[in-house]
Amino acid sequence: xxxxxxxxxxxxxxxxxxxxxxxxxxxxxxxxxxxxxxxxxxxxxxxxxxxxxxxxxxxxxxxxxxxxxxxxxxxxxxxxxxxxxxxxxxxxxxxxxxxxxxxxxxxxxxxxxxxxxxxxxxxxxxxxxxxxxxxxxxxxxxxxxxxxxxxxxxxxxxxxxxxxxxxxxxx
Amino acid sequence: xxxxxxxxxxxxxxxxxxxxxxxxxxxxxxxxxxxxxxxxxxxxxxxxxxxxxxxxxxxxxxxxxxxxxxxxxxxxxxxxxxxxxxxxxxxxxxxxxxxxxxxxxxxxxxxxxxxxxxxxxxxxxxxxxxxxxxxxxxxxxxxxxxxxxxxxxxxxxxxxxxxxxxxxxxxxxxxxxxxxxxxxxxxxxxxxxxxxxxxxxxxxxxxxxxxxxxxxxxxxxxxxxxxxxxxxxxxxxxxxxxxxxxxxxxxxxxxxxxxxxxxxxxxxxxxxxxxxxxxxxxxxxxxxxxxxxxxxxxxxxxxxxxxxxxxxxxxxxxxxxxxxxxxxxxxxxxxxxxxxxxxxxxxxxxxxxxxxxxxxxxxxxxxxxxxxxxxxxxxxxxxxxxxxxxxxxxxxxxxxxxxxxxxxxxxxxxxxxxxxxxx
Amino acid sequence: xxxxxxxxxxxxxxxxxxxxxxxxxxxxxxxxxxxxxxxxxxxxxxxxxxxxxxxxxxxxxxxxxxxxxxxxxxxxxxxxxxxxxxxxxxxxxxxxxxxxxxxxxxxxxxxxxxxxxxxxxxxxxxxxxxxxxxxxxxxxxxxxxxxxxxxxxxxxxxxx
Numbered sequence: 001x002x003x004x005x006x007x008x009x010x011x012x013x014x015x016x017x018x019x020x021x022x023x024x025x026x027x028x029x030x031x032x033x034x035x036x037x038x039x040x041x042x043x044x045x046x047x048x049x050x051x052x053x054x055x056x057x058x059x060x061x062x063x064x065x066x067x068x069x070x071x072x073x074x075x076x077x078x079x080x081x082x083x084x085x086x087x088x089x090x091x092x093x094x095x096x097x098x099x100x101x102x103x104x105x106x107x108x109x110x111x112x113x114x115x116x117x118x119x120x121x122x123x124x125x126x127x128x129x130x131x132x133x134x135x136x137x138x139x140x141x142x143x144x145x146x147x148x149x150x151x152x153x154x155x156x157x158x159x160x161x162x163x164x165x166x167x168x169x170x171x
Numbered sequence: 172x173x174x175x176x177x178x179x180x181x182x183x184x185x186x187x188x189x190x191x192x193x194x195x196x197x198x199x200x201x202x203x204x205x206x207x208x209x210x211x212x213x214x215x216x217x218x219x220x221x222x223x224x225x226x227x228x229x230x231x232x233x234x235x236x237x238x239x240x241x242x243x244x245x246x247x248x249x250x251x252x253x254x255x256x257x258x259x260x261x262x263x264x265x266x267x268x269x270x271x272x273x274x275x276x277x278x279x280x281x282x283x284x285x286x287x288x289x290x291x292x293x294x295x296x297x298x299x300x301x302x303x304x305x306x307x308x309x310x311x312x313x314x315x316x317x318x319x320x321x322x323x324x325x326x327x328x329x330x331x332x333x334x335x336x337x338x339x340x341x342x343x344x345x346x347x348x349x350x351x352x353x354x355x356x357x358x359x360x361x362x363x364x365x366x367x368x369x370x371x372x373x374x375x376x377x378x379x380x381x382x383x384x385x386x387x388x389x390x391x392x393x394x395x396x397x398x399x400x401x402x403x404x405x406x407x408x409x410x411x412x413x414x415x416x417x418x419x420x421x422x423x424x425x426x427x428x429x430x431x432x433x434x435x436x437x438x439x440x441x442x443x444x445x446x447x448x449x450x451x452x453x454x455x456x457x458x459x460x461x462x463x464x465x466x467x468x469x470x471x472x473x474x475x476x477x478x479x480x481x482x483x484x485x486x487x488x489x490x491x492x493x494x495x496x497x498x499x500x501x502x503x504x505x506x507x508x509x510x511x512x513x514x515x516x517x518x519x520x521x522x523x524x525x526x527x528x529x530x531x532x533x534x535x536x537x538x539x540x541x542x543x544x545x546x547x548x549x550x551x552x553x554x555x556x557x558x559x560x561x562x563x564x565x566x567x568x569x570x571x572x573x574x575x576x577x578x579x580x581x582x583x584x585x586x587x588x589x590x591x592x593x594x
Numbered sequence: 595x596x597x598x599x600x601x602x603x604x605x606x607x608x609x610x611x612x613x614x615x616x617x618x619x620x621x622x623x624x625x626x627x628x629x630x631x632x633x634x635x636x637x638x639x640x641x642x643x644x645x646x647x648x649x650x651x652x653x654x655x656x657x658x659x660x661x662x663x664x665x666x667x668x669x670x671x672x673x674x675x676x677x678x679x680x681x682x683x684x685x686x687x688x689x690x691x692x693x694x695x696x697x698x699x700x701x702x703x704x705x706x707x708x709x710x711x712x713x714x715x716x717x718x719x720x721x722x723x724x725x726x727x728x729x730x731x732x733x734x735x736x737x738x739x740x741x742x743x744x745x746x747x748x749x750x751x752x753x754x
Contacts, residue, residue: 005612031306031310042616045612046612054295054296058678061306063678128291128292129685129690145711148710149714151676151680151714151715152714155676155718155722156718158672158676159722159725178614178617182618185618186621186625236633237632238637240639241633241634242645244647245643245646245647245648256626256630257627264619268618287615288611288612296615316648317649332670332671333674336678339678340684343685350693352685407651416633417637421629421630565730570729573673573728574723578719581716591691591692592701
């Protein structure tokens with residue numbers, strides 16, 4: 001079952017990522033990106049990292065929503081101007097990497113070691129919120145506190161980006 | 172193999188519950204609106220001249236919407252235009268997977284928890300699904316390529332964004348008290364008592380959190396007073412303006428699905444879910460026979476009273492319309508008489524001698540009914556509020572979300588931590 | 595690979611639950627899809643150019659609707675990301691607070707590190723608030739000469 005689910009989520013995720021980089025419309029790309037992230041959440045769930053799985057959806061759904069807004073804002077229409085030029089450049093890695101990744105996985109799967117070997121089942125608490133909390137409040141305490149500073153800087157940065165608004169005619 | 176069957180059975184049960192609740196709620200919304208606005212409400216649709224107090228209307232609506240032509244704007248983005256209502260319905264339904272509707276039942280010696288999927292992070296799953304729900308709305312608004320729908324979609328995003336944080340902060344107080352993100356744990360924890368007499372319901376231990384949460388739920392379901400994405404007076408119908416036929420119906424049903432989820436979440440997090448106050452499961456099981464007998468007698472008496480009322484009306488309005496509608500009270504009386512006879516007949520089976528196996532069943536049924544009763548009450552609250560309060564202005568919405576709810580959410584968290592630390 | 599039991603299993607209860615959720619979502623997806631498919635089969639279809647115009651209350655639409663809109667929506671969106679990430683870091687702490695607090699020597703640390711974390715973020719909120727970026731309707735300080743025009747502008751600014 002795990003194997004099936006892994007292939008299910010994994011292949012859909014590859015599809016999503018491929019579509020993200022090959023779509024001409026940036027809005028459609030953004031939606032495929034969300035799809036890929038949800039599949040990634042499925043893989044996290046398979047790895048018993050339940051907290052990460054939900055976070056993946058929660059944060060990226062929000063963050064991509066913002067990207068979505070920016071895309072609509074910046075581009076005005078569904079089609080990217082000069083998208084053909086843009087498409088030519090990054091096409092080859094987009095086409096080449098996923099088959100390579102699949103090949104690596106198939107080899108690993110056939111040999112049943114390395115990438116696709118399922119370890120012994122972790123206890124249910126592994127990867128849950130309690131486990132994450134122990135790490136965050138213990139081993140990675142400094143990083144945890146630094147995050148708040150990073151977020152504060154991000155907030156002030158966001159304000160700086162939106163500063164143009166204050167130059168609007170009625171200000 | 173029994174595990175598969177039991178999972179599938181629970182999934183089917185949940186879908187039946189949803190498909191039963193949604194038309195009932197649509198009916199309740201219309202009748203409730205009519206009641207609040209002092210008018211009759213839907214009473215025209217009829218089967219063979221019998222109107223069933225407007226209950227035929229949801230059926231008529233579905234039939235109408237299925238057979239309607241789908242009028243689509245030329246300028247739409249085709250794929251997203253078709254995908255949006257589909258996604259809206261799917262996402263609205265997926266929240267149900269983690270809501271516990273009862274404690275457990277024992278069948279063939281196996282304890283079966285009455286929740287489809289008991290996720291370790293169930294509370295966060297609900298939040299994640301709620302945040303995904305906006306995509307359907309934005310997608311619909313953007314794909315229709317219409318200025319009104321577009322504004323509706325953008326409004327929905329900004330609204331979701333502004334209230335989601337407060338929702339998370341409000342729930343966090345509960346998570347601290349019950350030390351779990353698992354909804355079944357949170358519900359089970361609410362069966363305890365504090366000071367020996369007060370049920371440890373979320374609303375008792377987190378009153379401020381409850382107010383924040385219920386406000387955020389109203390905002391996330393896009394219901395009045397937060398229905399700015401639809402805002403009829405400003406942007407016609409908002410995000411679903413360009414939708415017709417079954418695509419519109421799916422958006423409509425998704426809204427009611429969200430309402431039921433919202434009501435179920437409020438009940439589960441803050442009103443003890445399936446817990447009956449002062450009657451934990453052990454008490455229910457110990458007194459199962461007496462409770463069952465009392466319930467049957469109560470049902471029989473109530474049904475007889477209703478039947479009598481209907482019969483009196485039938486007598487009074489014998490020749491009111493001079494067609495089939497005159498037989499409606501008789502039909503109602505007949506149905507209640509059947510219920511009364513059924514309940515009285517069940518008494519003959521000596522329910523007071525119920526065995527331990529049956530006692531557990533009885534306790535489970537009582538708990539499920541408690542849960543359903545709470546959900547129905549909060550669903551009614553949604554309707555009640557919609558027809559009582561006016562819509563917010565946009566700046567008021569933003570002010571409430573960022574300047575009132577967010578600081579209050581943080582304050583609630585700090586106070587909860589202080590109380591837990593020093594009391 | 596050994597035969598893995600299907601849903602909600604003893605060996606991997608966690609994966610089983612997520613598989614159940616997946617099936618639940620798929621059932622919902624198929625259900626909505628079926629409804630759409632059936633309706634598509636039985637409903638009439640006779641589109642005409644007039645029917646297919648974009649609805650703008652009877653007016654003919656001018657230009658595309660994929661327009662730029664109020665920049666305040668982005669500011670709100672960016673604030674949201676910051677606070678969303680903050681809240682997410684709080685969840686593990688909230689779950690473990692009851693367990694960790696009674697432990698001697700650890701409880702105070704757990705409490706205060708969260709107060710510091712929250713404090714820094716509240717500082718951010720206060721900064722944004724003081725800068726006036728949480729106000730949807732901007733105060734018009736530089737053009738106070740005309741009260742009526744000010745009111746009209748304020749009205750305009752409040753409509754997103």
